Amino acid sequence: MMACGVFGTCAVTALTAQNTQGVHSVHVPPLPFLAQQIDACLEDIGSHAVKTGMLPTPAVVELVASKIREHKVEQLVVDPVLVSTSGHALAEDSVAKALLRHLTPLATLITPNIPEASALLGGSPIQTIDDMEAAAKALREAAGCQAVLIKGGHLANHKDEDKPAHIQPPSTLPSNTQQEESTLANAPAAKHKQTDAVVDVLFDGRLVHRLARARVDTANTHGTGCTLASAIAAELSKGLPMLQAVDAASQYLHAALWNSKASHIGKGAQRPFNHGWMLADWHRRTFPSYNVEGMAHQTADPKFVRRMLWLYAVTDPDLNQRHGRSLRNAVTAAIAGGATMVQVREKSACGGAFLAEVKSVLPVCRAAGVPLIVNDRVDVALAAGPDVGVHVGQEDIPASEVRQLLGPNRILGVTVKSVEEALRAKQDGADYLGAGAVYASSTKDSGVIGLPGLAKVCTAAAPVPVVAIGGIQTANALEPLRAGAVGVAVVSVLFGADDVQEATRKLSARLQQVEQKSLVA
Numbered sequence: 252m253m254a255c256g257v258f259g260t261c262a263v264t265a266l267t268a269q270n271t272q273g274v275h276s277v278h279v280p281p282l283p284f285l286a287q288q289i290d291a292c293l294e295d296i297g298s299h300a301v302k303t304g305m306l307p308t309p310a311v312v313e314l315v316a317s318k319i320r321e322h323k324v325e326q327l328v329v330d331p332v333l334v335s336t337s338g339h340a341l342a343e344d345s346v347a348k349a350l351l352r353h354l355t356p357l358a359t360l361i362t363p364n365i366p367e368a369s370a371l372l373g374g375s376p377i378q379t380i381d382d383m384e385a386a387a388k389a390l391r392e393a394a395g396c397q398a399v400l401i402k403g404g405h406l407a408n409h410k411d412e413d414k415p416a417h418i419q420p421p422s423t424l425p426s427n428t429q430q431e432e433s434t435l436a437n438a439p440a441a442k443h444k445q446t447d448a449v450v451d452v453l454f455d456g457r458l459v460h461r462l463a464r465a466r467v468d469t470a471n472t473h474g475t476g477c478t479l480a481s482a483i484a485a486e487l488s489k490g491l492p493m494l495q496a497v498d499a500a501s502q503y504l505h506a507a508l509w510n511s512k513a514s515h516i517g518k519g520a521q522r523p524f525n526h527g528w529m530l531a532d533w534h535r536r537t538f539p540s541y542n543v544e545g546m547a548h549q550t551a552d553p554k555f556v557r558r559m560l561w562l563y564a565v566t567d568p569d570l571n572q573r574h575g576r577s578l579r580n581a582v583t584a585a586i587a588g589g590a591t592m593v594q595v596r597e598k599s600a601c602g603g604a605f606l607a608e609v610k611s612v613l614p615v616c617r618a619a620g621v622p623l624i625v626n627d628r629v630d631v632a633l634a635a636g637p638d639v640g641v642h643v644g645q646e647d648i649p650a651s652e653v654r655q656l657l658g659p660n661r662i663l664g665v666t667v668k669s670v671e672e673a674l675r676a677k678q679d680g681a682d683y684l685g686a687g688a689v690y691a692s693s694t695k696d697s698g699v700i701g702l703p704g705l706a707k708v709c710t711a712a713a714p715v716p717v718v719a720i721g722g723i724q725t726a727n728a729l730e731p732l733r734a735g736a737v738g739v740a741v742v743s744v745l746f747g748a749d750d751v752q753e754a755t756r757k758l759s760a761r762l763q764q765v766e767q768k769s770l771v772a
């Protein structure tokens with residue numbers, strides 16, 4: 252268990268923190284004995300990331316703020332609960348004033364919905380996504396916090412007919428993903444009813460990001476705001492940078508809504524949803540589509556694969572042995588540092604040992620929602636579990652045959668070095684291509700195709716995403732993204748390091764620096 256935690260005055264905080272994995276969380280009812288309970292909880296969990304939800308009176312706001320300062324809480328997510336998802340006022344005006352005065356200046360992030368943002372800004376109307384952007388910037392000033400996330404769920408009847416919203420991909424993906432993702436935003440919004448897409452706006456103090464999700468048609472929405480803020484705090488406490496933390500949390504919430512929309516719990520108009528959806532029946536878990544029509548959902552959903560290729564950790568038994576760590580520890584650390592996909596690569600293990608290694612990391616990957624891929628061995632992937640993918644090279648079983656063996660739902664990656672190989676792999680049913688070596692690699696003696704070769708492959712491969720591999724270090728990691736790759740696959744920069752988690756975190760932070768076209772604040 253990692254030394255990090257989330258604390259919150261709401262049961263949803265505890266549920267969310269537990270189900271987003273890797274954090275220890277504490278639930279504290281707001282009253283009575285609040286001060287002692289806060290002390291006990293913050294001492295217990297180490298004060299790494301705290302989320303505050305509904306605080307009923309200005310006095311409680313002030314008390315919580317003083318405790319946050321006293322315990323030197325590192326990251327604070329404030330969900331200024333003033334108006335419920337269903338639109339009901341939940342707090343007096345005096346609470347909003349107390350939040351702005353005492354708590355939001357301490358916050359890493361505040362997460363108002365549209366009516367709350369409007370209330371915090373003294374009633375300014377927020378009717379369009381452009382208004383949300385302006386409000387996020389104004390609110391950061393007014394609240395004195397580091398970042399603002401305005402949740403767009405209340406944005407009904409916005410004027411998409413007049414002014415199409417150009418929604419950006421819901422994560423720090425390179426710009427070649429934008430066209431495809433933006434079709435969601437450009438889907439015509441039905442008049443006089445809520446839009447099909449929910450767009451949240453994040454202003455991180457430098458850039459404005461629009462995070463789009465298809466709206467999930469469900470009445471099971473009780474506690475969604477609280478869940479999102481708690482999940483963000485959980486992701487921040489695991490070390491993710493802000494945009495990734497918000498994106499991961501938003502994905503968790505969206506998938507939870509999606510996967511429990513058929514549940515019928517309770518009788519109210521707004522019902523709860525299942526925070527533990529991930530734990531049950533993993534292999535049948537589905538990933539929400541960003542297609543508004545709600546197509547069939549597969550592990551190999553292209554949008555999902557594209558997103559997961561961002562920081563692809565490829566393991567190396569020799570490096571792990573040299574550093575005296577198990578594969579499981581190495582993979583756990585890489586995921587904790589921000590790896591979004593994992594490949595187990597064993598060049599000399601026999602089938603039984605290879606399978607045992609894969610099985611040892613599968614629960615870790617599943618718990619984190621990170622896809623697991625087996626290098627070369629289709630049989631090992633098939634034996635390991637129904638959600639395990641395969642990566643094959645040009646000398647391995649041909650990709651078309653592998654696709655037959657795997658069926659349509661598992662992720663299949665194929666190594667390519669040329670436009671011809673890219674076109675064939677695409678034809679053969681690859682979900683992604685691994686192109687390299689981009690730079691000379693110390694791990695594998697592989698012909699270097701360079702950045703120009705990579706760019707050609709990316710163009711030929713479209714819309715199949717390409718991950719760059721070979722010789723990628725933190726310092727040279729941005730160039731492959733600029734050449735068109737959606738992410739980087741790396742071995743030695745992570746597993747050759749003494750501290751795998753820290754090396755992954757550094758690489759992840761570096762990747763965040765890729766320019767975001769048309770996202771400049």
Ligand SMILES: Cc1ncc(COP(=O)(O)OP(=O)(O)O)c(N)n1
Pocket residue numbers: 563565594596626627642643644645647664665666684685686695718720740
């Ligand atoms: C993401 C990714 N890209 C390329 C490779 C290389 O695979 P392959 O050509 O099968 O070579 P070996 O890994 O077997 O040496 C990869 N593994 N992953």
Ligand SMILES: Cc1nc(C(=O)O)sc1CCOP(=O)(O)O
Pocket residue numbers: 565666686687688689691692693694695697698720721722723740741742743744
């Ligand atoms: C496994 C692999 N495949 C390559 C290819 O060019 O296809 S290069 C490579 C090794 C990548 O390791 P590192 O990040 O340490 O350079």
